[in-house]
Amino acid sequence: MSIAFAGSLDAQCTLAITPGSPTVCVGDSVTLSATVTPPVSASAIPTTLAAGNNHRGNMFDIVAINTVTITSFDAHPMGNTTIEIYYRAGSYTGFATSSTGWTLVGSAAVTAQPMGTPTPVPVAVNVTIPAGQTYAFYITSNNIAVSLNYTDGSTEGATYVSDGNIDFKQGVGMEYPFSAGGGVFTPRIWNGVIHYTTPLPAPVYTYSWNTTETAPTITPVVNANTQYTLTATATGCPTMYDTVNVAVSIPVVTAGSDVTVCQGMQATLTATGTTSFAWDNGVINAAPFTPTATMDYVVTGTDTIGCTDTDTLTVTVNPLPAVTGGTDMGVCEGNVATLSGSGAVSYTWDNGIMDGVAFTPAATQTYVVTGVDTNACVNTDTITVTVNPLPTVDAGSDLVLCFGETFTPAGSGAATYAWNNGLTDGATFTAMISLEYVVTGTDANGCTDTDTMDVTVNTVNTATTNSGTLITADEAAGTYQWIDCGTSMPLAGEMAQSYSATANGNYAVVITDINGCVDTSSCVAVTTTGLADATANTVSVSAYPNPNSGSFVIKSNAGGIYRIVNELGQIVQTIQLNAANDFSWSIDNLNNGVYFISGFSEKAAFSKKIIVAK
Numbered sequence: 001m002s003i004a005f006a007g008s009l010d011a012q013c014t015l016a017i018t019p020g021s022p023t024v025c026v027g028d029s030v031t032l033s034a035t036v037t038p039p040v041s042a043s044a045i046p047t048t049l050a051a052g053n054n055h056r057g058n059m060f061d062i063v064a065i066n067t068v069t070i071t072s073f074d075a076h077p078m079g080n081t082t083i084e085i086y087y088r089a090g091s092y093t094g095f096a097t098s099s100t101g102w103t104l105v106g107s108a109a110v111t112a113q114p115m116g117t118p119t120p121v122p123v124a125v126n127v128t129i130p131a132g133q134t135y136a137f138y139i140t141s142n143n144i145a146v147s148l149n150y151t152d153g154s155t156e157g158a159t160y161v162s163d164g165n166i167d168f169k170q171g172v173g174m175e176y177p178f179s180a181g182g183g184v185f186t187p188r189i190w191n192g193v194i195h196y197t198t199p200l201p202a203p204v205y206t207y208s209w210n211t212t213e214t215a216p217t218i219t220p221v222v223n224a225n226t227q228y229t230l231t232a233t234a235t236g237c238p239t240m241y242d243t244v245n246v247a248v249s250i251p252v253v254t255a256g257s258d259v260t261v262c263q264g265m266q267a268t269l270t271a272t273g274t275t276s277f278a279w280d281n282g283v284i285n286a287a288p289f290t291p292t293a294t295m296d297y298v299v300t301g302t303d304t305i306g307c308t309d310t311d312t313l314t315v316t317v318n319p320l321p322a323v324t325g326g327t328d329m330g331v332c333e334g335n336v337a338t339l340s341g342s343g344a345v346s347y348t349w350d351n352g353i354m355d356g357v358a359f360t361p362a363a364t365q366t367y368v369v370t371g372v373d374t375n376a377c378v379n380t381d382t383i384t385v386t387v388n389p390l391p392t393v394d395a396g397s398d399l400v401l402c403f404g405e406t407f408t409p410a411g412s413g414a415a416t417y418a419w420n421n422g423l424t425d426g427a428t429f430t431a432m433i434s435l436e437y438v439v440t441g442t443d444a445n446g447c448t449d450t451d452t453m454d455v456t457v458n459t460v461n462t463a464t465t466n467s468g469t470l471i472t473a474d475e476a477a478g479t480y481q482w483i484d485c486g487t488s489m490p491l492a493g494e495m496a497q498s499y500s501a502t503a504n505g506n507y508a509v510v511i512t513d514i515n516g517c518v519d520t521s522s523c524v525a526v527t528t529t530g531l532a533d534a535t536a537n538t539v540s541v542s543a544y545p546n547p548n549s550g551s552f553v554i555k556s557n558a559g560g561i562y563r564i565v566n567e568l569g570q571i572v573q574t575i576q577l578n579a580a581n582d583f584s585w586s587i588d589n590l591n592n593g594v595y596f597i598s599g600f601s602e603k604a605a606f607s608k609k610i611i612v613a614k
Helices: none
Strands: 008-010 014-018 023-025 032-037 040-046 053-055 057-064 068-075 081-089 103-110 119-121 127-129 134-141 148-152 159-162 166-169 171-174 185-190 193-199 205-209 226-234 240-249 259-262 276-279 295-302 308-318 329-332 346-349 365-372 378-388 399-402 416-419 435-442 448-458 464-467 470-473 478-484 498-500 505-513 518-520 524-526 541-544 551-556 560-566 571-577 582-586 593-601 605-612
Touching: 014 226, 014 240, 032 226, 032 240, 053 171, 053 185, 057 148, 057 185, 068 081, 068 134, 103 119, 127 134, 134 148, 166 193, 464 524, 470 478, 470 505, 541 605
Parallel strands: 023 240, 259 308, 329 378, 399 448
Antiparallel strands: 008 040, 014 032, 040 193, 053 148, 057 134, 057 166, 057 171, 068 119, 068 127, 068 193, 081 103, 081 134, 148 185, 159 166, 171 185, 205 226, 226 240, 276 295, 295 308, 346 365, 365 378, 416 435, 435 448, 464 470, 470 498, 478 505, 505 518, 505 524, 541 551, 551 582, 560 571, 560 593, 593 605
């Protein structure tokens, strides 16, 4: 049985502008092309629905008498299944058992129609067979439990049905897929309907764009969002219209504000406005980096369609301040130090130190100063403050001396020594009065310490009391030796506290007190009865101020030769005094000690003790 289908005109002409609604970068061109689908003649040729035999599928050849496009097939399945459609250029002969050269067009599930009614297979085949060529098709159920109806034929390869455009040839039946190693049954006639189209004579096209251009393709330069409209006609088609809106992408990239950093610090450049960013100079967007010098950085931003924009910012790199805390220093224990930074604007020290404020370091330590300049850049420096211990200075033991004795001050524990009250370290000094002497010792680091030495000077009481020819020493505790001032010789046996003169003369007493100190009283003039009036013959000599550290003023009521002698009896100076005259005597050239003014005047011999204490 055969069923004939008449051809029909497919009047669904279409017009489309491609691409549809594109977006381009401002100033770029876009290519807009018109695609017109002209009418075609649609036909269908049935084979047979006679059935009579069945298996999984059929292979058959179609010869195109005229150029045709196979659009779809209607099959004749025995039940619901999924149908696969293959094709190959050329005949199936020799390829029934191999998939070589076959192309799967598609597959689709179908709902089987009643026997004798074709079942459409919703697979768009759209295989064009040029005029005079043969193409093979393989239509099969991929469900081995469901077969397709087919009919036994007469001669394999013989034309079974033809409509002037195509010849349908008898083929073969087989297992799925591609006989699956089973037999090939021949000849067999596929049951179904072949749908195809044939082109009409080439149509005449006309195009009219709202840009006044008449070509099917135009390439305008787009600077703003623009709508393009095309009016087109084709032979056999009504007038068609299409519109496309071309959008313009104008990305605006912002690099951000200029950045200022300090040398060695990191900067992060983060651009905005597009989807991707590329910086010059090796910078990665939003990734920290360390700039080495002041520089401009350019960022290129790209949006989703590849449009770009650029922006620039400047990264200023400020140098670090040349901060210095000064040179290392040494201080003496207990002394203050002052740390002052320079090279910046403000300074912060560790360990609680204030810049420029004196403090007392307790031990040797390193101090770090942090300086901040006007750009808020920071740098540091370090100095060491060495705390030197004070020397252990010793002035020596306290001394107990007799008036006029000498001692030699000698400090220890330092490098150099300075004494008060006129002492010189290592130089002999005559003790005249009791004093506290302080020595200041300085070591190699310039650190100082002090110590005190008490010098106690014992003075013998050399005062005497006269009563006629009896002279008595006022010192009650001690030993005595009376001497003749005229000869400076001791008076034999005269060792009592008092002496009774037996002859006119001048007498003095040498006293040793309980401390072992020895001194001599002033000479006392004694006159006996029958001599000149004692008062008239008394020599009066005074020296003042006494003790003295500059010069003495000497007064006498009697002129004569006077000697200045030391404790050893050595004459150190001779002077001439006139009666009732004052004589000023300089002692600048004399060392500290006890001296005596002695001599003979026209009245009597005398002796006057003076003390030089500088």
